[in-house]
Amino acid sequence: MPTCLTVVCFKRVDTITLCKTC
Incomplete structure (x- = not known):
């Protein structure tokens, strides 16, 4: 398992x- 240092941001329609x- 590779180490993931990425921050994933999801923008929703609800702001x-x-x-x-x-």
Whole structure:
């Protein structure tokens, strides 16, 4: 399993940004 240091951010129409580190 490779180490992922990328922060993935999802922008929703509700103006809510969900960010999580994988």
